[in-house]
Amino acid sequence: EAATTLQELVPQPVQTTPRADITFALTAEAKIQLGAATARKPAEHLASILRPSTGFQLPITDGVTGDGIVLLNNADPKVGQEGYQLDVTPKQVIIRANTPAGHFNGVSTLRQLLPPKSEAKTKQPGPWTVPGASILDYPRYQHRGAMLDVSRHFFTPDQVKRYIDQIAAFKINYFHLHLSDDQGWRLEITSWPELTKIGGSTEVGGRKGNLFYTQAQYKDLVAYAANRGITVIPEFDMPGHTNAAQASYAELNCDNKKRPLYTGTDVGFSSLCISKEITYKFVEDVVREVSAITPGPYFHIGGDEALSTPDADYVKFMNRVLPIVKKYGKTTTGWHEFIKTTKDTTLVPQFWGTTTSDANVAAAAQRGNKILMSPANRIYLDMKYNKNTKLGLNWAGYVEVKDAYSWNPGAYLNGVTEASIRGVEAPLWTETIKTSSDIEQMAFPRLPVAAELGWSTAANHNWDRFAPRLGAQGPRWKIQGINYYASTQVPWK
Numbered sequence: 380e381a382a383t384t385l386q387e388l389v390p391q392p393v394q395t396t397p398r399a400d401i402t403f404a405l406t407a408e409a410k411i412q413l414g415a416a417t418a419r420k421p422a423e424h425l426a427s428i429l430r431p432s433t434g435f436q437l438p439i440t441d442g443v444t445g446d447g448i449v450l451l452n453n454a455d456p457k458v459g460q461e462g463y464q465l466d467v468t469p470k471q472v473i474i475r476a477n478t479p480a481g482h483f484n485g486v487s488t489l490r491q492l493l494p495p496k497s498e499a500k501t502k503q504p505g506p507w508t509v510p511g512a513s514i515l516d517y518p519r520y521q522h523r524g525a526m527l528d529v530s531r532h533f534f535t536p537d538q539v540k541r542y543i544d545q546i547a548a549f550k551i552n553y554f555h556l557h558l559s560d561d562q563g564w565r566l567e568i569t570s571w572p573e574l575t576k577i578g579g580s581t582e583v584g585g586r587k588g589n590l591f592y593t594q595a596q597y598k599d600l601v602a603y604a605a606n607r608g609i610t611v612i613p614e615f616d617m618p619g620h621t622n623a624a625q626a627s628y629a630e631l632n633c634d635n636k637k638r639p640l641y642t643g644t645d646v647g648f649s650s651l652c653i654s655k656e657i658t659y660k661f662v663e664d665v666v667r668e669v670s671a672i673t674p675g676p677y678f679h680i681g682g683d684e685a686l687s688t689p690d691a692d693y694v695k696f697m698n699r700v701l702p703i704v705k706k707y708g709k710t711t712t713g714w715h716e717f718i719k720t721t722k723d724t725t726l727v728p729q730f731w732g733t734t735t736s737d738a739n740v741a742a743a744a745q746r747g748n749k750i751l752m753s754p755a756n757r758i759y760l761d762m763k764y765n766k767n768t769k770l771g772l773n774w775a776g777y778v779e780v781k782d783a784y785s786w787n788p789g790a791y792l793n794g795v796t797e798a799s800i801r802g803v804e805a806p807l808w809t810e811t812i813k814t815s816s817d818i819e820q821m822a823f824p825r826l827p828v829a830a831e832l833g834w835s836t837a838a839n840h841n842w843d844r845f846a847p848r849l850g851a852q853g854p855r856w857k858i859q860g861i862n863y864y865a866s867t868q869v870p871w872k
């Protein structure tokens with residue numbers, strides 16, 4: 380019998396029981412019914428997807444009144460903070476969860492159980508069937524992330540929202556915005572206005588403009604992500620990768636001379652002035668202003684490639700800055716180099732190396748830190764797929780879809796076991812990426828691969844079984860106009 384959408388889910392749920400004797404059909408009279416007030420935002424997100432494609436009104440009602448989609452609270456405790464149960468009956472699809480996150484994740488699964496045309500932005504003919512099933516699901520790791528570098532090339536709020544929509548469909552729950560680097564400062568800081576006036580005026584390649592977010596636009600992006608169950612993590616990379624700030628303010632340079640704006644793609648040539656007090660006032664003003672408009676618990680301080688900062692100065696810098704982040708109520712995350720400067724086991728090192736051993740990361744894991752896994756030669760979305768790939772870089776090697784899939788985050792780094800893994804995050808650096816179409820060519824299909832690695836069980840990790848499921852997502856991506864890379868390694872539907 381032809382595979383139903385039940386065999387096509389990405390990420391794969393923990394437990395799926397087909398009910399071949401049952402089919403549910405969404406009809407014009409269907410309602411989205413809240414048996415739990417906490418399910419309203421997930422319900423609104425589902426409605427925003429299904430109303431345009433079905434043309435149905437799909438009212439959201441309080442209380443369970445009859446046919447349609449029902450969101451309830453009394454889920455099996457086994458599903459934890461982010462899991463859900465989804466049960467298909469002839470008249471109802473019931474999604475049980477204990478948190479909004481669980482309902483968002485159940486909604487993502489329901490979207491994939493409906494026909495691909497349910498993703499269309501215009502009214503499509505039915506039927507809108509859902510195959511009979513009983514699903515119990517929850518994530519392997521608490522952090523499934525996507526990072527977008529908006530510094531090398533700036534992306535408008537609408538372009539960022541498009542990517543947020545796309546990652547939400549795969550139960551990604553953290554969106555990491557790389558907001559400053561050598562080439563651009565992308566978020567206005569009211570106490571340091573030149574950061575965007577000057578530092579946000581250009582990008583790689585030299586395009587000129589107001590290439591930055593106002594704080595209102597940033598707050599809107601944060602809310603947009605939250606309405607899809609996604610928490611934003613802002614990154615201001617320091618003490619390296621700081622040329623844009625140092626081109627904006629002379630006093631941020633040890634020689635009190637503004638740096639020229641930089642539109643190339645080298646790394647490692649910049650460093651804040653570790654010995655000057657104003658550097659720490661600058662950092663505190665940035666952390667204070669950004670933390671005030673960031674509801675999520677994490678602040679990413681970068682810390683990578685501080686090649687122009689002497690080691691002793693790097694340690695001094697981190698010893699001053701880590702307490703500042705804590706002072707404003709946030710937990711520091713950063714590229715893994717910073718973790719050698721602190722014994723604080725609540726901080727999150729993001730591993731981006733190309734080796735399978737790092738003594739400082741292993742030591743931190745053994746002390747109790749949870750590691751966020753972003754190995755560049757496995758899950759950097761800016762890595763070329765192969766030598767024919769036009770976009771992207773290849774310093775970490777070529778990463779075809781199967782390469783991105785063929786590793787186990789819980790057994791990848793020496794001395795770092797499953798219990799020490801916080802999750803998986805797929806960074807997309809944008810030295811060569813300029814448009815949504817470029818983002819999609821690199822993120823699809825490898826972002827869904829990262830989502831599978833972050834969500835599904837190690838026991839279900841099997842390329843021969845995963846590839847057909849990934850291929851079955853193709854029609855959905857076509858309907859959404861996603862410019863995905865049709866890798867020859869994947870049996871596309």
Ligand SMILES: CC1=[NH+][C@H]2[C@@H](O1)O[C@H](CO)[C@@H](O)[C@@H]2O
Nearest residue numbers: 646683684714731761772808
């Ligand atoms: C953490 C990290 N620092 C570097 C490295 O990753 O490679 C990226 C390109 O792949 C580059 O853009 C980034 O500045």
